Amino acid sequence: MNWQAISFDWNQVRAFLATVQEGSFSGAARVLKTTQPTVGRQIGGLEKALGVTLVERSVRGLTLTEAGRDLLEHMRTMGEAATLISMVADGKSQDVSGEVTVTGTDLLSAAILPRVLKPLRQTAPGIRVRILASSEMQNLTQREADIAIRHVRPDQPDLIARHLGDFRANLYAASDYLDRVGRPHTPRDVATLDFVGNADPERLMAPLHNMGVPIRPESFVMSSANGVVAWELVKAGYGVSMQPEALGDADPGIERVLPDFPSLEFPMWLVTHRELQTSRRIRVVFDLLARGLSERVRRGNRFA
Structure with a gap:
């Protein structure tokens, strides 16, 4: 193989890496926001440029060839380098506009973030926030999100x-559930x-x-x-659940199962990539979230 003569499109490498990660052309297309035939063409182009077959297609799905396995780690290294270049370039931007992706659990995203982020519309109207409501541990280093609440x-x-x-749970x-089954008096009764x-x-x-x-x-x-x-199931009267005190104490139809039961505490971390701390739009959103969420913790965990 004449490596000095090789030239290929970076999008072809991205298509290959996404296919390996997702296990199929359709999964890669979904992640890359393109079409399955496009992914297939990009990988075909990469194979032609390299002069090797990277994946074998069969009724059982896709399988990496020996050449594909040999080149995979090299291409992953290229992908990490390209991601870092993108983050460094993004970090140098001082334009207070553009999109910022914030990820947190679905309950936190629904109950807290709308109120915390509201001042942003007055202070930085050029910033567009995309909330990724997910309980998954999003990989910030791969730019699946700019800021994570974990x-x-x-x-x-x-x-x-x-x-x-720390938030408490x-x-x-639901009061009507406890009216129906009776209120417990001891932790053993709760079981x-x-x-x-x-x-x-x-x-x-x-x-x-x-x-x-x-x-x-x-x-x-x-x-x-x-x-x-899960929270709506509690409100509908299906049973007992461990829920944030800020949520449970604020709902008139919900009550603590045992008034003196000790709280569970869970920490709240605001996380970003170090390169993005120099991005002005990321910093604006990061600081706003830090102030708003910290204030709610200090106010006794009230969401409102």
């Missing part, structure tokens, strides 16, 4: 994080009630067991990976 501190060296404080249920779970309901079992509530997997009669849906 409940765990990231450990990637290229990310900077600011601890804004407690056990809540006899129905529960509404979130993304991974059984993860709640260990801390509740430590707090004297011996719930079982079958206690979770309803659950949803979407926090907003």
